[in-house]
Amino acid sequence: MAIIAPFKALRPVRDKVHLVATRPYYSYKKNVLKAKLEDNPFTFLHIINPEFGSAIKTKPNSDERFQLVKDQYAEFIKQGILIQDESPRIYIYRQTSNGHAFTGVVAGASIQEYHDDLIKKHEATLTSREAMFTRYLDLVGYNAEPVLLSYKGDNHIEELLSDYTSVRPEYEFTTTDRITHELWVLNENETLILKNAFDAVDATYIADGHHRSASSARLFEERLNNGLNTFGNVGYFLAFFVEESRLKILEFNRLIKSLNGFTKDTFIHALSALGKINPITSAEKPHEEHHFSICVQGEWFEFIPENYLIDEEHPVKSLDSDLLTELILTPILGIEDLKTSDQIEFVPGNESLASIEQKINSGKFEVGFVLFPATIEQVKRVADNQMNMPPKSTWVEPKLRSGLTIYDINE
8 A cells, every 4th residue: 555644735825836836956057046046035945045145155065054944944934925734635736748747646655665665766875965865854844845756557546636636726827947837735535535545556666856755764763763753744755646657757868078088980880899880860869779879979870789788687787778888888988987977967858969969069078878768667677676777767757846835844
């Protein structure tokens, strides 16, 4: 069963929701971030960046900085920008982009199920980053951006979502990236019915947010070990549950700064020993698994590795992201660790091939690799076998907004 927990969300007042809710701060270019902070006094970015405009700065990721974040959050509540629901609820959120609707359930996800591997993972976390997020959560006391969890379709849940979204939502607004956001606040009876419907779900899978979920679980364990209160919301983390077929999974492409001493011709020759390498007239994405599009110094090629090099029985080794590393990036281009190498840049699949070509033509990079996207079945296969996908294997949509439904950990 999948436990989903109602909670009393802190959320923007209706007339300011479009001004408060924001993409994560790291997704903005510096000039755009500065403009938003200057022009919009209600953006959640002011909570995350509490020292904007101040001459005195605290150290990034310090307790002093986190305390300022907490203080600014309290100020938003004091000013009435954020209000809290009076009773625990479950929320339905829908994000529509380019005609594709992502509809799902916002609720608390069980940390006990996380530890029992009923919430399944496919990505390793960095200990240092996990520790920093845990300290942040402990000090500020809330989750503002949900972890994205997927589940296998259930007709009863789908019928309930369809029924509950047939009325006008509490929030409905469109952001400048042409994405429409809608949020429904379920009443107590609807909340109970939907909560019980998730009993039929065997397991959920983390699609995006491994560090956020891991840090919530770590905070629970720390408080438990220190004899502190572990009842209530701290036993859960904020999550957005989406039926797996609704997700959009794109690839992460790779740009490499150097050919590691190879010329274009000798590099192409090295690839020819591993499979078929053919020129293509223009930029195009691969049309099937185990096919790669490669741009070398402005020229495009299709590369298809020999079948004997692919271990289809292995959940990870059969992935194109792993094949690329094991066949080319490490042995030919000398990239030993994708997490630490300064020779590689990862480009999400929602960026155009023209932008990849432009970056190569600029001289900053010598070669780019465009991959075929992994499927949800491949992601689940890795998670079911308790393995980890290579770094930056998937770009998963929807990308969620911060500050729309805030989860008070200490309640």
